[in-house]
Amino acid sequence: MGPAVYILSALTFTACAVLLLRGYLRMKQRLLLWSSLCFFGLAISNLLLFLDLAMLPDVNLYIWRLATAAVAVVLLLYGLIWEGE
Amino acid sequence: MIQGFLLGIIVASSVMAGIFFLKFWKRTRDFLFLAFAIAFIIEGLSRASVLLLAKPNEGSPWIYVVRLLASLLILFAILKKNYGSKDQSSFGPVSGQTK
Amino acid sequence: MNEETPYSKEVDEFISEQIDTVPHLEALLLLWNSRPKQWTVEEMASALYVSSSTARNILQGLARRGLPVAGLGTPENYRYESISRKQDSLIETVDAAYRRNLVRISRMIHSKAAPGIRDFAQAFRFTKDRE
Numbered sequence A: 001m002g003p004a005v006y007i008l009s010a011l012t013f014t015a016c017a018v019l020l021l022r023g024y025l026r027m028k029q030r031l032l033l034w035s036s037l038c039f040f041g042l043a044i045s046n047l048l049l050f051l052d053l054a055m056l057p058d059v060n061l062y063i064w065r066l067a068t069a070a071v072a073v074v075l076l077l078y079g080l081i082w083e084g085e
Numbered sequence B: 001m002i003q004g005f006l007l008g009i010i011v012a013s014s015v016m017a018g019i020f021f022l023k024f025w026k027r028t029r030d031f032l033f034l035a036f037a038i039a040f041i042i043e044g045l046s047r048a049s050v051l052l053l054a055k056p057n058e059g060s061p062w063i064y065v066v067r068l069l070a071s072l073l074i075l076f077a078i079l080k081k082n083y084g085s086k087d088q089s090s091f092g093p094v095s096g097q098t099k
Numbered sequence C: 001m002n003e004e005t006p007y008s009k010e011v012d013e014f015i016s017e018q019i020d021t022v023p024h025l026e027a028l029l030l031l032w033n034s035r036p037k038q039w040t041v042e043e044m045a046s047a048l049y050v051s052s053s054t055a056r057n058i059l060q061g062l063a064r065r066g067l068p069v070a071g072l073g074t075p076e077n078y079r080y081e082s083i084s085r086k087q088d089s090l091i092e093t094v095d096a097a098y099r100r101n102l103v104r105i106s107r108m109i110h111s112k113a114a115p116g117i118r119d120f121a122q123a124f125r126f127t128k129d130r131e
Helices: A003-026 A030-055 A062-083 B001-030 B031-052 B061-083 C008-019 C022-034 C043-050 C051-065 C083-100 C102-112 C115-123
Strands: C069-072 C077-082
Touching: A003 A030, A003 A062, A003 B061, A003 C115, A030 C115, B001 B031, B001 C008, B001 C102, B001 C115, B031 B061, B031 C051, B031 C115, C008 C083, C008 C102, C022 C043, C022 C077, C022 C083, C022 C102, C051 C069, C069 C102, C083 C102
Parallel strands: none
Antiparallel strands: C069 C077
16 A cells, blocks of 8 residues: 555556657657657656655655646647647 | 646646547547546546645545556556457467568 | 458458558558569559659558568668468458458548557557557
8 A cells, every 4th residue: 555556657657658669769650759758757756756755754845746747748738739630 | 836836737738638538549449548548537637636635745545546546547458458358460470570 | 332241350450550541551452462573662653643752651661560561672672571371361351352342441541540649559569560
């Protein structure tokens, strides 16, 4: 239980990011690049959340968590809008 | 103030991305897109639940549950795509080498 | 007319996953039907009624996806290069289906999702089998 779930999501998002990056290098499809960056960002955000909750009680990473997640999803949206059609 | 701003961006963008994925799912009938759509939409909506919290920094139990569900759903979709029940071998044994 | 034959699901899946445009399909089938003839880009361009650069993109795209298309030499000549017998028979089936149902298949290709979306989905396949 506990913050371990954020490790799981960090790993899941990292896996997605790696698969998409591999796909981008192969197929040169820009949507894959943007979504890969998004998932890396979400992985980092989850990792920061884990660190925040489990390991660094005297440091508050909240703003950083939010900032990375926000940038990540905006990148994805950018990719979806421009490259999804 | 800035936290609310960032949170708003995350919620709006997540839900919108989810709607895009819904559209792609409708077009391709690929379960992977449905999984991402659900994941992003419930992520976005659950983050909005921070409005009900006294101490937003610590993350509500909703975030926790939703994050878990979303991750499992995505993992399930990826595994299903690769090891799913329908016959995936209509291409026959390709040894993986290409030009 | 438009009956659902037993093999059309396999054909539909192949086309849905591997074929970007009608010229892509026609190029592949031209190579298949004329094998092992080698085609130059210009020959393919005039056979498909497209520009040379389009023809080159199509042929390179087919090869890059792991389809049984090989480009050899400089300047590249392209020909059908069989990978497996099972795939050959699939291509043969696709060829027959396209002859019988040209309108239906063309329409299906035109209504497909954008290639970016398809590539997104394919990126999540661990192995390159279907690429």
